[in-house]
Amino acid sequence: MLDPHLAGRLDFMHRLPTRDPLAPGLNPLGLFEERDAFLFVPESVNPRRPTPLMTLFHGGGGSAEKILPMMRDHAEERGFLLLAPQSLFPTWDIVIAGNGPDRERLDVALEAVAARYMIDPTRFAFAGHSDGGSYTLSLGPTNGHLVTHMIVSSAGFMSVHMQAGAPRIFISHGLKDEQIPIERSGRRHAAALKDAGYDVTYVEYDGPHAWRPAVAARAVDFFLS
Numbered sequence: 001m002l003d004p005h006l007a008g009r010l011d012f013m014h015r016l017p018t019r020d021p022l023a024p025g026l027n028p029l030g031l032f033e034e035r036d037a038f039l040f041v042p043e044s045v046n047p048r049r050p051t052p053l054m055t056l057f058h059g060g061g062g063s064a065e066k067i068l069p070m071m072r073d074h075a076e077e078r079g080f081l082l083l084a085p086q087s088l089f090p091t092w093d094i095v096i097a098g099n100g101p102d103r104e105r106l107d108v109a110l111e112a113v114a115a116r117y118m119i120d121p122t123r124f125a126f127a128g129h130s131d132g133g134s135y136t137l138s139l140g141p142t143n144g145h146l147v148t149h150m151i152v153s154s155a156g157f158m159s160v161h162m163q164a165g166a167p168r169i170f171i172s173h174g175l176k177d178e179q180i181p182i183e184r185s186g187r188r189h190a191a192a193l194k195d196a197g198y199d200v201t202y203v204e205y206d207g208p209h210a211w212r213p214a215v216a217a218r219a220v221d222f223f224l225s
Contacts, residue, residue, distance in 0.1 A: 007162040008099040008142040012110040019115045021047035026068070029112050035086035037109040038064045040072055044079045047116060052080035052123030052224065054151075055110070057132030060091035067129060070153075070211050074220045081117060085109050092135045094159060103139075125223050127151035129211045130180070134158065137189060140167050141198075151219045153211045156180045158189055168199045170222045172215045174207035 005011075024043045028036045045051050054075070058067035064084035075082040085106055087093065093102040113119065126147050128136040133155030140150035144165025152171045171193075173186025182204065190202040201222055205212050 002161060004162060005103065006099055008094065008103055008139045009162060009164075010103065010110070010139075010143050010146065011107050012114070012146060014119060014121050014146075015114055017047060017114065017116050017118055021045075021116050026072075029109060031108055031112055032105060035063075035088060037083065037085040037105070037112075038068070039113060040068065040075050040082040040084070042076045042079050042081075045081065045117070048118055050118050050120035052125070053083060053113065053117075053119045054080055054125040054127055054223065055083045055085065055106070057092065057126070057128030057135045058084070058086065059128075059130030059132050060095065062091075062130075062132070067132065070129060070216050071127065071220070074217065078220060078224055080123070080224070081113065081119070083109060083113055091131045094135060094138055095131050102135075106139075121146075122148055123223065125149040125151060127153075127219070128155075129153040130209065131156065140169070149223045151223065152189070153215070153219075154180055154186070154209055155189060156185055158192070166198060168201075168222070169193055170201045170203070170219045172203040172205060172212075172219070174209060174212075175204055176207055177209040179209040 024041050088101045093100045126136045126140045133152045134157050137155050137158040140147045141160045141163050144167045147167045150169045171190050173182045194200045
């Protein structure tokens, strides 16, 4: 039998917070010496009331700093927590060799957030662009007992060896994406997930391999509706 951890299954479980909340704004979590995880906390968040959480995965060669603009303003305006972990290496472990240190580090980061805030279990999203989108496509269905929404932007691949639950999925892809052509990625992923019975919202836009602000706004509406 396949080790669930090797398939990407997380150990995280929802629990009540036991530590003091962080200051509003962008906070390093102080969990790792290299490539720490960051948590953006809106001014409006009440740490003792259930709050939606979005975990946002950067693209290959990226960082939390580069991907946060995709969702940071929305988090502030709409009042959801925004967790931005970082891969240990230039991209996520699943792209290089399979689930390993990044899955472990994600578990640690999620536990750190849950220790300080009451997370809404009905609004628990994974999101990402490019390699971060592929990471979302792979870890989301694997952890559908936790993940309620997936936001996938310009993903290249999907690697799922274990499924749980039925997260709702928002997939977007640019028609002019030359790095990851839409025919073998966005369209194929959306069709495969629909055939598997998932609730999929699929959006194509006139653009290259880059996320679009208007599409990101639609994805946030999808998450919070």
